[in-house]
Amino acid sequence: MNSTKKTVGPLTTAQQLVGIIKSARDIMRKDKGLNGDADRLPMLTWIMFLKFLDDIETVRETEATLSGKRFKHAIEAPYRWRDWATKADGITGDELIAFINQDEATRPDGTRGAGLFAYLKNLQGTDSHDRRDTIAAVFRGTVNRMISGYLLRDVINKLESVHFNSTEELHVLSRTYESMLKEMRDASGDAGEFYTPRPVVRLMVELTDPRLGETILDPACGTGGFLVEAYSHLEKQCRTVKDRKTLQQASIQGCEAKPLPYLLVNMNLLLHGLESPDIDPGNALRFPLKEIGDAQRVDLILTNPPFGGEEERGILGNFPEDKQAAETTLLFMQLIMRKLKRKSKPGRAAVVVPNGTLFGDGVCARIKQELLTEFSLHTIVRLPNGVFAPYTGIPTNLLFFERGGPTKEVWYYEQPLPEGRKNYSKTRPLQYEEFTPLIEWWKSREENDLAWKVPAAELLANNCNLDRKNPNGKENITHLPPEQLVENILAKERRIIDIMTRVQALLKEPV
Incomplete structure (x- = not known):
């Protein structure tokens, strides 16, 4: 009887790394302190974050020694990864948990001092782009949720075999x-609020075409999809050491107020090659609009601001009285308009907005009036239903505009669903290739079955209603999804409240 043995060749780098990550996640599943991927991914992230920093600093330290320069570590002993994590039989169990969690603990060198997280949270940089400020901001919003120090030691030992100083491994x-980020979004419903489908992100970057030397901002960056794509787009333009320095130090900016996505965006950018991410951990809306000057303006804004959120009264006070709105999207629109450069080459923006922004009146109409009269709103791409499924069913649009108005005409492009499809879903999402006709049309700007233009004067005369149907398309009845019907009703209710509040204020004025 003949038998054949299956020959298994050596694992590729990709297979090895995927195996390491899978093993670490499997170990985490045994820990009673973690509940699903929404807990496991942040744990993996902060551990990889510290390993990444130590690997990079080891490289920089060697480079400095060879050139006769002094090197200063962002994290000092005994808090560096090499001091407490590298030895497989090192600090473990309750001692490891105490060292990480407690404000004061016995450190790996046997001395008493601040615990690991307490030390990291209090790091302070001495200049801009100082990695210590990033580390402090990351760990001020990070919690170690693992209960078993023995399981945590096993995870650390697994990740010790990852080499963040290897270009090939970093790429993998x-x-x-990114695939883990998507898994977390799928596993945690509210995580979808900072998710934009990658094909939409790629399209917006492709059409705005960031150039090296420009500053690119996402004021609501979530896990960093727009910034990662913009970084990759700019990286292809680097030819010299000076280009590299420009890319690393003067190109990418973000803002993310929530601790979890703040941690995730920093790791995401680090893994893609940005060595010191410039991500503001505060609310982008916290500054008075009138105080934002030329020094704070940027060349390009790419963003998907939160839909349907509400801001506290203190934030509303940062905006003009006649443009204060509870709807977060409208506040971000004003911030974006203010943050675009107005000197030399005008700043430009690509923004995802819900349908309600197009037809909204009241405060919304006043913001759109400013957009049409002081900016050039040159293109609106109408996305088909379900692009953001399963996170939201609200129809969305892409606004492309720049400083240097007024707007003369607005081009509309209606992105169709693939033939035979009624919607998108988690298992059958939008594909980037579907945008090929749009990308080709973008350069020629000719009317067709999917594209048409409307004079700005006509839009202004119609209370700045930008919700225009395709005059060239086939006649059909549009059945709005329940989420959009609710949004339409809420928009009208907000308009009624706005009017009644103004009437009430008038009645209180002395005669």
Whole structure:
């Protein structure tokens, strides 16, 4: 009887790394302190974050020694990864948990001092782009949720075999990390609020075409999809050491107020090659609009601001009285308009907005009036239903505009669903290739079955209603999804409240 043995060849780098990450996640599943991927991914992230920093600093330290320069670590002993994590039989169990969690603990060198997280949270940088400020901001919003120090030691030992100073491994890890981010979004419903489908992100970057030397901002960056794509787009333009320095230090900016996505965006950018991410951990809306000057303006804004959120009264006070709105999207629109450069080459923006922004009146109409009269709103791409499924069913649009108005005409492009499809879903999402006709049309700007233009004067005369149907398309009846019907009703209710509030204020004025 003949038998054949299956020959298994050596694992590729990708297979090895995927195996390491899978093993670490499997270990985490045994820990009673973690509940699903929404807990496991942040744990993996902060551990990889510290390993990444130590690997990079080891490289920089060697480079400095060879050139006769002094090197200063962002994290000092005994808090560096090499001091407490590298030895497989090192600090473990309750001692490891105490060292990480407690404000004061016995450190790996046997002395008493601040615990690991307490130390990291209090790091302070001495200049801009100082990695210590980023580390402090990351760990001020990070919690170690693992209960078993023995399981945590096993996870650390697994991740010790990852080499963040290897270009090949970094490339694989960045892809693996993005797939984990998507898994977390799928597993946690509210995580979808900072998710934009990658094909939409790629399209917006492709059409705005960031150039090296420009500053690119996402004021609501979530896990960093727009910033990662913009970074990759700019990286292809680097030819010299000076280009590299420009890319690393003066190109990418973000803002993310929530601790979890703040941690995730920093790791995402680090894995893709940005060594010191410039991400503001505060609310982008916290500054008075009138105080934002030329020094704070940027060349390009790419963003998907939160839909349907509400801001506190203190934030509303940062905006003009006649443009204060509870709807977060409208506040971000004003911030974006204010933050675009107005000197030399005008700043430009690509923004995802819900349908309600197009037809909204009251405060919304006043913002759109400013957009049409002081900016050039040159293109609105109408996305088909379900692009953001399963996170939201609200129809969405892409606004492309720049400083240097007024707007003369607005081009509309209606992105169709693939033939035979009624919607998108988690299992059958939008594909980037579907945008090929749009990308080709973008350069020629000719009317067709999917594209048409409307004079700005006509839009202004119609209370700035931008919700225009395709005059060239086939006649059909549009059945709005329940979420959009609710949004339409809420928009009208907000308009009624706005009017009644003004009437009430008038009645209180002395005669």
